[in-house]
Every structure is written in structure tokens, then in C-alpha cells.
Amino acid sequence: MGKRLHDPSGDVQRMSAGSGVRHSEFNPSSSEPVHFLQIWIQPSAQGIEPSYEEKRFSVQEKRGRLRLIASPDQAEGSVLIHQDARVYAGLFDGSESATLNVKPGRRVYAHVARGAVTANGTVLNTGDALKLTDAEELVLKQGNQAEVLVFDLPGSKS
Numbered sequence: 398m399g400k401r402l403h404d405p406s407g408d409v410q411r412m413s414a415g416s417g418v419r420h421s422e423f424n425p426s427s428s429e430p431v432h433f434l435q436i437w438i439q440p441s442a443q444g445i446e447p448s449y450e451e452k453r454f455s456v457q458e459k460r461g462r463l464r465l466i467a468s469p470d471q472a473e474g475s476v477l478i479h480q481d482a483r484v485y486a487g488l489f490d491g492s493e494s495a496t497l498n499v500k501p502g503r504r505v506y507a508h509v510a511r512g513a514v515t516a517n518g519t520v521l522n523t524g525d526a527l528k529l530t531d532a533e534e535l536v537l538k539q540g541n542q543a544e545v546l547v548f549d550l551p552g553s554k555s
Contacts, residue, residue, distance in 0.1 A: 409452050409466050409476055409486075434510060434546070440479035441469075450476045459486050461493035463537070463547055483549040489514050489540025497535040502552040505529040512543035 452474070458464045463485035468475045478484070487495055489512075499505055507516050508526045515538050516527045529535060530552070537545060 409454060434508075436484075436546075438478055438480050438482055441481060442479060445479055452476050454486060456488060459488045459544075461487070461489060461495065463487045463495045463497055463545075481551045485547040485549070487537065487543075487545045487547070489537055489543040489545065491540065492538075493540055494536065494538035496537075497547060497549070499529070499532050499534055499549070504550045504552055505532060505535050506548040506550060507535060507537070508546045508548075510544040510546060513541040514543035514545055515539040516545075 452466075454464055454466055464487065465473045465475045465483060466486050467478045467482075467484035469478060469481060469483075471477050475484075485497065489495070497505065506526060506528050507521070509521045509523055511523050513520060513522045515521070517529065517532070517536055519527055520539075521527060535547060537543075537547075
């Protein structure tokens with residue numbers, strides 16, 4: 398396997414396994430550590446053709462805001478997911494803040510990939526998450542080198 402020519406931080410890879418795919422991720426370096434998140438979102442339909450997409454979202458696109466990185470309609474240049482869900486990424490430090498308005502009946506899941514941030518008044522550190530139901534908004538602020546992923550998800554079926 399060849400070396401990547403760029404820093405892969407900020408890269409988003411989307412894979413639809415469809416009828417089945419074999420895939421593995423590994424760190425080719427014996428001296429440099431790697432940290433990546435693998436997130437599985439169940440598709441809303443069966444029989445989707447296998448596909449792959451990779452996109453880079455720069456630090457500037459995520460600095461002090463929530464940048465849409467995955468959606469069912471590829472809005473704002475996001476990668477495609479086959480589900481009624483939207484995934485955002487943001488970087489927060491110091492006074493930077495962002496608010497995500499939550500539509501009625503939606504759920505929000507915020508995960509701190511690194512650093513620390515205050516989410517709706519709760520301090521979250523690396524690896525922490527916050528689930529919100531019946532909330533009108535998610536407010537992220539008081540970051541300390543924070544990288545955050547936010548999932549806007551359909552409400553639970555009653």
C-alpha cells in the first residue's frame with residue numbers, strides 16, 4: 398500500500414456495502430499513531446448497490462461551526478448516506494460556538510472525537526457523547542481543542 402501524500406485528518410469516507418463488501422482499515426506507519434472513527438448507519442432501503450465516496454473537509458470549513466459532511470441529498474457538498482440522517486463536524490476552541498436547530502420529532506447525538514466542549518451546558522471530554530430527545534437546539538461552546546461529530550437523526554418509532 399502506498400503512502401498518502403496529504404494529512405488524512407478531515408477526510409470522510411462513505412461506503413455502501415450493498416450486497417456485501419470486504420474492507421479493512423489499518424495504519425501503515427510503525428511509528429506514527431492513527432485515530433479514526435468508524436460509524437455505521439443502517440440504510441433506509443435494502444438492495445442498495447455497493448458504492449464508495451471520499452471527500453476532504455478542510456479545517457477552515459469546520460472551524461467554529463457545524464459543517465454538514467453527510468446527508469441523504471448530498472446538500473452543501475456532503476457525502477451521500479441512504480438514511481434520513483445528517484452528520485455534522487465541527488472544531489471548537491475558546492469563544493467559538495455553534496447552534497444546531499433541531500426540528501420537532503428529531504433526535505441529536507453529539508460525540509467528542511477529541512478535546513473538550515460544553516454541549517447544552519454539559520461538559521464533554523474526548524470519547525464522551527450526549528443524546529438529546531425533545532430538544533429545540535444543540536449549543537456547542539467553550540471548546541478546548543475540540544473536534545465534535547453531531548448526528549441529526551429521525552425520532553424513534555412509537
